[in-house]
Amino acid sequence: MSSFKLNSIASVSFAASLALVGSALSGTVQAQPKAKAEPEACAKLRNDYEDASKKLALNDARNRHDNSAIRATMRETENSNIISQSRMVFDIMKSNGCKLPDHIPSASFYSISAAFCAISPKDSCDISEWKRNKSEQNQ
Numbered sequence: 001m002s003s004f005k006l007n008s009i010a011s012v013s014f015a016a017s018l019a020l021v022g023s024a025l026s027g028t029v030q031a032q033p034k035a036k037a038e039p040e041a042c043a044k045l046r047n048d049y050e051d052a053s054k055k056l057a058l059n060d061a062r063n064r065h066d067n068s069a070i071r072a073t074m075r076e077t078e079n080s081n082i083i084s085q086s087r088m089v090f091d092i093m094k095s096n097g098c099k100l101p102d103h104i105p106s107a108s109f110y111s112i113s114a115a116f117c118a119i120s121p122k123d124s125c126d127i128s129e130w131k132r133n134k135s136e137q138n139q
Contacts, residue, residue, distance in 0.1 A: 042098035045089055052086035052105035054127040059134035060107040065118055109133060
């Protein structure tokens with residue numbers, strides 16, 4: 001750990017101790033504020049954020065079965081749009097006070113489901129039912 005981090009932690013601990021001593025001397029200890037409930041929109045936003053990984057995985061799987069440079073370029077453009085949208089969703093989650101995801105969108109989370117979807121008929125693939133790869137479930 002660097003000295004900057006240690007000094008920062010020590011400063012925060014010292015400031016917290018001073019605040020506690022100050023409130024004890026005044027005879028009152030302030031109660032910690034209750035955690036506020038998340039807005040209802042957070043569940044939808046979390047799903048939208050997770051869908052970005054599913055869409056990236058599907059584009060990656062389709063790219064493996066297609067050798068067209070034009071379509072590959074179109075998929076890369078779509079991937080850029082997906083990442084931009086996920087960033088907007090993240091910012092909206094942050095401004096609404098939602099619990100923030102601890103990962104960035106990644107095709108690796110859903111690569112197995114995407115591979116099966118890429119070779120199946122287009123109408124038979126429902127990404128809302130996809131499960132994360134077992135190796136990625138801790139993310």
